[in-house]
Amino acid sequence: MEKPKQLIDKLEETSRLAKEEWTALIQGRNQEIAEYLFEKARYWQHKYFGNRIYTRGLIEFTNYCKNDCYYCGIRKSNKNAERYRLAQEQILECCQNGYELGFRTFVLQGGEDGWFTQEKLENIIRVVKSSYNDCAVTLSLGERSKESYEGLFRAGADRYLLRHETANEKHYRDLHPAKLSADRRKECLWNLKEIGYQTGTGFMVGSPGQTPEHLAEDMLFIRELEPQMVGIGPFVPHHDTPFAQEAGGTVELTLFMIGLLRVMLPDLLLPATTALGTIDPLGREKGVQAGANVVMPNLSPTSVRKKYELYDNKICTGDEAAECRNCLNRRMEKIGYQLVVDRGDYSRRDKGGELCTT
Ligand code: 5AD
């Protein structure tokens, strides 16, 4: 087996590793190897994106959820979660506020909440798209039928985020109730891609029971799916879940995985996530320096922010959207990067590998 640095070179040259190679690389990492990786990650980040960091405005419009994932603070069994739904007018106010702050992508995220029927969702998408025709709408609404995804796409949605959480079927069952499966999750992702969504997937780093082999399988799955975006962040325990007493993921491993993703798929959209910023005050900056190129500040009304608590101590729950925007501006400038406000979408395939931002 080659040494970790040789494996990183091989990844850079061929954009692929075998499962055993991924495992060895992840297991064999140390600070020196990580620095070697991050240098390459920054090289590709700069080659494709310069010093530009894309922003997406997140609107968490419902925390009702019919699912019961063991890690998540808004799981249906958490009777202590204070539930809320934003009315359509409130969602539009968030968009308006975001638009004025320069956001050109709105991410509508929510639990799997049947109150928002297909018709209601399509209507919201149509209204947002017609009010802001220079904006992209991203959905993050969990697992739905292919027909439903098609309807939402026809209504104008451009992108969809659905983390696969873990590619390993057995590990998936350790994190979710029996009726959810990794296979079904992957099927949803393939459907989304086929329909034409720009698709994002991702996983938690350091979720209970996760091994380097599982992370190797995550990398293989992502290579196969070739999503446009991959969101990863550390697992952070939530006090009202079955995983309250479990250890959280580390900054160190999260950064290493970000670096690997950047080198594997150099033009990927890779957010420096809020969870990373939660476990380290400079987490998002470190994420960018490991290869991330997106931040997703919150546009939800401050009155509901704290209620969308997937994990403990989530940052920015008391801050207005404008404060987060300015804060991130400062943070990124301080490390030599610049927030950009355009839609920041592109398609690897359409442009034959040339980066196209519209
Ligand atoms: N810690 C970190 N991330 C979490 N998510 C849910 N619960 C937690 C937690 N306790 C992530 C999941 C989900 C995304 C919306 O948030 O990966 O896909």
Ligand code: FES
């Ligand atoms: Fe929200 Fe810094 S990004 S306060």
